[in-house]
Amino acid sequence: MKVLLFGCGRVGRAFCELLGRKRDVVESASISLVGVATRSRGCVFNSHGIDVDRLLQWEALTGRIDALESEGTLVISDANEMLEDLDYDILVECTPSDFEIGEPARSIIKKAIKRGKHVVTANTGAMSLHFDELTRESLEIGVKLLYEATVLSGTPLFSLVRQGLPGCCIRRFEGILNGTCNFVLTVMGMGSTFDEALLEAQRRGLSEQNPWVDIDGLEAAAKTVIVARSLMSANVDLKQASIKGIRNITAQNIEEAKRRGGKLKLLSRIEANSNEIHISVSPEILSLNHPLAHLEGFSIGALLLTDVIGEICISGSGSGPKETSYSLLKDVLSLREG
Amino acid sequence: MKVLLFGCGRVGRAFCELLGRKRDVVESASISLVGVATRSRGCVFNSHGIDVDRLLQWEALTGRIDALESEGTLVISDANEMLEDLDYDILVECTPSDFEIGEPARSIIKKAIKRGKHVVTANTGAMSLHFDELTRESLEIGVKLLYEATVLSGTPLFSLVRQGLPGCCIRRFEGILNGTCNFVLTVMGMGSTFDEALLEAQRRGLSEQNPWVDIDGLEAAAKTVIVARSLMSANVDLKQASIKGIRNITAQNIEEAKRRGGKLKLLSRIEANSNEIHISVSPEILSLNHPLAHLEGFSIGALLLTDVIGEICISGSGSGPKETSYSLLKDVLSLREG
Numbered sequence: 001m002k003v004l005l006f007g008c009g010r011v012g013r014a015f016c017e018l019l020g021r022k023r024d025v026v027e028s029a030s031i032s033l034v035g036v037a038t039r040s041r042g043c044v045f046n047s048h049g050i051d052v053d054r055l056l057q058w059e060a061l062t063g064r065i066d067a068l069e070s071e072g073t074l075v076i077s078d079a080n081e082m083l084e085d086l087d088y089d090i091l092v093e094c095t096p097s098d099f100e101i102g103e104p105a106r107s108i109i110k111k112a113i114k115r116g117k118h119v120v121t122a123n124t125g126a127m128s129l130h131f132d133e134l135t136r137e138s139l140e141i142g143v144k145l146l147y148e149a150t151v152l153s154g155t156p157l158f159s160l161v162r163q164g165l166p167g168c169c170i171r172r173f174e175g176i177l178n179g180t181c182n183f184v185l186t187v188m189g190m191g192s193t194f195d196e197a198l199l200e201a202q203r204r205g206l207s208e209q210n211p212w213v214d215i216d217g218l219e220a221a222a223k224t225v226i227v228a229r230s231l232m233s234a235n236v237d238l239k240q241a242s243i244k245g246i247r248n249i250t251a252q253n254i255e256e257a258k259r260r261g262g263k264l265k266l267l268s269r270i271e272a273n274s275n276e277i278h279i280s281v282s283p284e285i286l287s288l289n290h291p292l293a294h295l296e297g298f299s300i301g302a303l304l305l306t307d308v309i310g311e312i313c314i315s316g317s318g319s320g321p322k323e324t325s326y327s328l329l330k331d332v333l334s335l336r337e338g
Numbered sequence: 339m340k341v342l343l344f345g346c347g348r349v350g351r352a353f354c355e356l357l358g359r360k361r362d363v364v365e366s367a368s369i370s371l372v373g374v375a376t377r378s379r380g381c382v383f384n385s386h387g388i389d390v391d392r393l394l395q396w397e398a399l400t401g402r403i404d405a406l407e408s409e410g411t412l413v414i415s416d417a418n419e420m421l422e423d424l425d426y427d428i429l430v431e432c433t434p435s436d437f438e439i440g441e442p443a444r445s446i447i448k449k450a451i452k453r454g455k456h457v458v459t460a461n462t463g464a465m466s467l468h469f470d471e472l473t474r475e476s477l478e479i480g481v482k483l484l485y486e487a488t489v490l491s492g493t494p495l496f497s498l499v500r501q502g503l504p505g506c507c508i509r510r511f512e513g514i515l516n517g518t519c520n521f522v523l524t525v526m527g528m529g530s531t532f533d534e535a536l537l538e539a540q541r542r543g544l545s546e547q548n549p550w551v552d553i554d555g556l557e558a559a560a561k562t563v564i565v566a567r568s569l570m571s572a573n574v575d576l577k578q579a580s581i582k583g584i585r586n587i588t589a590q591n592i593e594e595a596k597r598r599g600g601k602l603k604l605l606s607r608i609e610a611n612s613n614e615i616h617i618s619v620s621p622e623i624l625s626l627n628h629p630l631a632h633l634e635g636f637s638i639g640a641l642l643l644t645d646v647i648g649e650i651c652i653s654g655s656g657s658g659p660k661e662t663s664y665s666l667l668k669d670v671l672s673l674r675e676g
Contacts, residue, residue, distance in 0.1 A: 155647070159501045160494065160497070162501075163502070164497035164498055166363075166671045167363040288632075294627060294632055308356070308359075308660070309660070310661070311654065313651070313653045315650070316647060317647075323647045326506075329505060330502070330504055330505070
């Protein structure tokens with residue numbers, strides 16, 4: 001399976017590193033990276049496979065992807081040419097998320113689907129805004145559109161439900177989906193001010209986007225929409241979500257939560273009441289016996305109420321580019337069997 | 339796919355109830371229950387499918403499975419005849435677990451495999467004692483041997499790792515695998531004595547086996563062996579496990595854990611040190627920031643340390659026959675695609 005990587009920011013680079021690190025797994029699955037496209041650092045293509053270690057070395061030295069010009073590796077002037085004309089089987093899309101129109105990811109994904117290529121994406125923006133359009137088109141063409149990386153980073157929520165809970169209905173969903181917010185609230189709980197906590201989160205650099213997209217709850221809400229559409233067949237979109245972030249959380253709020261014997265968390269909720277699905281993201285005080293109350297720092301997790309086996313909780317200790325890129329690899333590996 | 343059910347105790351009966359409750363899922367997957375075998379309540383077979391609701395009604399009225407004798411449903415005098423001569427695709431094995439020799443489950447499973455039938459089992463005893471033999475034979479014959487129900491009841495640990503974490507290595511495993519022990523420790527934490535707590539656990543009746551198999555850690559150790567063999571390719575068996583149960587836990591031990599700011603839990607561990615795998619089950623004080631410390635009552639869960647994405651934690655709120663029977667159904671559903 002030939003993989004074309006679109007976008008090589010933190011997640012894309014972590015994906016390349018992972019391909020190098022898990023060379024045995026990747027090779028035994030007959031997966032090879034044949035192209036890498038960036039917006040401003042060039043594009044390369046090699047139908048026999050790109051040496052990811054050399055690619056990363058050259059990029060570190062020169063700041064350019066297209067510095068890797070060697071036997072068989074071609075510098076391509078136009079990313080679109082790779083997408084539309086060159087030979088690959090799977091598009092791995094990790095361009096930056098946009099939460100207003102979902103571009104350029106939407107167009108990139110659509111072009112690959114139209115050519116009959118499978119798509120694996122980490123794009124929370126495009127998937128939350130265009131879930132129906134993109135999944136419908138992939139179904140019509142008969143290709144797979146996989147998006148494990150859009151929610152819970154490396155923690156395999158969608159796999160868990162699809163392969164681990166078939167025949168179960170998800171009645172309610174609660175999640176701590178944004179690692180940056182959870183980190184900020186955790187650091188505030190240790191005595192820092194909001195500004196100090198945010199600065200520390202940025203210093204640890206898990207996100208390259210505008211931090212307010214995280215802080216104001218938009219990114220968590222977009223993820224919640226993807227969960228609602230994917231796992232609860234809910235026809236909802238971002239506009240219908242009630243969203244409140246943590247921008248105005250103070251030390252007093254954190255103290256109040258402690259006084260009430262709980263912890264303040266930015267909680268995503270999907271509630272199915274009669275025929276309505278209600279989606280919200282807001283800071284909530286979780287009691288200490290809530291399974292998500294103990295997720296600290298960049299941990300993320302979800303609690304699913306099922307109709308058959310009660311509650312299932314899944315969580316992961318990390319939510320950075322490394323974890324997100326693992327979900328991309330996992331989705332690529334799942335395409336082995338077609 | 340025609341299913342033959344061997345064993346109709348609490349788990350088997352819950353499996354029948356679930357087939358009735360999830361009729362739409364079962365029918366759309368073209369699954370039908372064609373036979374039920376019990377040791378002392380008779381055996382029935384119907385190649386066109388048994389009406390599970392009527393089966394359960396008749397059994398409730400008469401105490402016999404073979405009271406359901408109607409159009410096409412045959413009473414079979416010998417369970418072995420069904421296993422070896424009649425037509426089915428999947429054996430669902432839920433006879434009682436035996437932790438000394440793993441019989442009769444081992445022989446039943448081997449007979450089905452030899453006939454080229456897929457096997458889905460809840461038998462912790464047989465799988466922990468004969469894991470290698472049974473998996474090797476199923477591989478040789480080319481049938482599936484699935485055993486999600488043997489560990490964590492309905493919580494899909496093996497699915498999670500196989501489909502959700504491909505290419506990851508599990509470096510360390512910690513689990514709260516026995517719901518009865520966790521319930522006893524939880525109730526003792528609320529002020530009951532060990533005897534009161536055990537009586538209450540038995541009254542809630544999640545297990546039909548000798549409670550000391552749970553209390554002394556044997557059942558948890560057997561589950562740990564299955565995890566080690568299945569997920570960490572460890573060539574270990576029950577004899578090599580260091581096992582300490584909760585029989586001698588006193589109110590003082592529980593208080594001591596509280597004083598030290600933690601909770602006492604019966605913890606299963608699998609540690610990979612250099613080339614050795616060490617397996618243990620013992621009561622441990624978990625600090626309150628341990629992800630498993632907050633599992634109370636009949637909840638069960640596991641913490642996996644992976645090489646790529648750090649820690650992943652999965653837990654479920656229930657560990658009774660209903661949850662266990664769900665894993666049987668899940669495994670049966672996964673055989674749809676062959």
